Amino acid sequence: MNQLVVFALSGALLLTGCDKPQVQHDAPAWTAEGKTMGTFYRVTVADAPPEALVGLKQQISQLLEEDNHELSTYQSDSNLSHFNQYAGTDPQRITTGMAEIISTALRIGVKTEGAMDITVGPLVNLWGFGPDKQPIKMPDQQQIDAARRLVGLRHLTLSENVQGQWLQKDLPNLYVDLSTLGEGYATDHVARLLEKRGVNRYLVSVGGAVITRGVSPTGRPWRVAIQRPTDKEDVAQAIVDLQGHGISTSGSYRNYYELDGKRLSHIIDPATGRPIEHKLVSATVIATTALEADGWDTGLMVLGTQKAKDLALREGLAVYLITKTADGFTTWMSPQFKAFVISQAQVSAS
The missing domain is CATH 3.10.520.10 (ApbE-like domains)
Structure with a gap:
């Protein structure tokens, strides 16, 4: 915090x-x-x-x-939650404000070599710091590896055309967390x-x-x-x-x-x-x-x-x-x- x-x-x-x-x-x-x-x-x-x-x-x-x-991941009906719940890979239209945040995140993510990663949500949730509850025991390596396979800025693409701003994921269950x-x-x-x-x-x-x-x-x-x-x-x-x-x-x-x-x-x-x-x-x-x-x-x-x-x-x-x-x-x-x-x-x- x-x-x-x-x-x-x-x-x-x-x-x-x-x-x-x-x-x-x-x-x-x-x-x-x-x-x-x-x-x-x-x-x-x-x-x-x-x-x-x-x-x-x-x-x-x-x-x-x-x-x-x-931006909330705690509200199931938020704009970000709708994107996270979408189980597909087609570009999804997003607001100018969300595009501003994601553009900043992607740029800094590259500069930090992935240390700042807005797709880290599965790991955050696994360790009990997201909407999911705190685990009763330490996650094992198999669980960590499974969550890590769902993480990576390379899976997220931000684009723009005359119709507006678009966000696309190449993993249907990619989870974006903008709380940072x-x-x-x-x-x-x-x-x-x-x-x-x-x-x-x-x-x-x-x-x-x-x-x-x-x-x-x-x-x-x-x-x-x-x-x-x-x-x-x-x-x-x-x-x-x-x-x-x-x-x-x-x-x-x-x-x-x-x-x-x-x-x-x-x-x-x-x-x-x-x-x-x-x-x-x-x-x-x-x-x-x-x-x-x-x-x-x-x-x-x-x-x-x-x-x-x-x-x-x-x-x-x-x-x-x-x-x-x-x-x-x-x-x-x-x-x-x-x-x-x-x-x-x-x-x-x-």
Whole structure:
């Protein structure tokens, strides 16, 4: 589950997806908040013409409800579920929004050599992190191999013609899971709605994806803190000024369960078919959109520390990594990330 702390003015907004976020303001601000996609969203507007805010809360709620209905794997009647349920290989027409997400996913999937794979759903479900229930015993290799045969971006094709956007699978039972990018997409979608209404000073967060524009109600920058990787406390490891960018963090330290005495992460490596076991515990990405950041962070988490570093440097990504060591944690940031950093806490022992 993504973990970010948003410093909005003097207070802190905690985005854990578990507890309802709370924020303290030292200046008036318009806010809207609620639940979506199994997590919480919050929209804070620093300043806007009064007419821009009329009916805006209802529009935001409706937009997020529509996004969830489009992308959910938990709703059997969602657009994505209809595609997954289709037991054929003919191209299926999809919406422009879904095409945007899948196009981003396929591009990042290639760049990460398959580490970010939106067809990994059968493995996610096998390990109990999807709509299916948690297994009562560890999946065996035969089950893993069977699920892996249903996974691979090479089985998915996105195309476009004068009639619209089309998605095709060459395996009838290919299963697409867009949960790794849904929060980022929804965050950007709400931001576009705000700008259409003439709002240009805002902070939008859906789950662990955040995007900002302008400055806060006090005229100071919106600041976001990357959480220290622990499930026992909420402490900032580093604080950044997004400068109008999007940010997303993928971490292996909150969403897990224990089975047969072993802690299993929700992040599945498509190459092995198993939850990741390396020492990288948190990957944060800052990008021009929240969707872009949300796509890269998962792929980097799957790759592990060294491969994530190499990819970040090769692609010029703004990346911040936290790795578990025998003595605690170490941190690393790419040159592009340093431009956003306001402060960084000392590395702490576990």
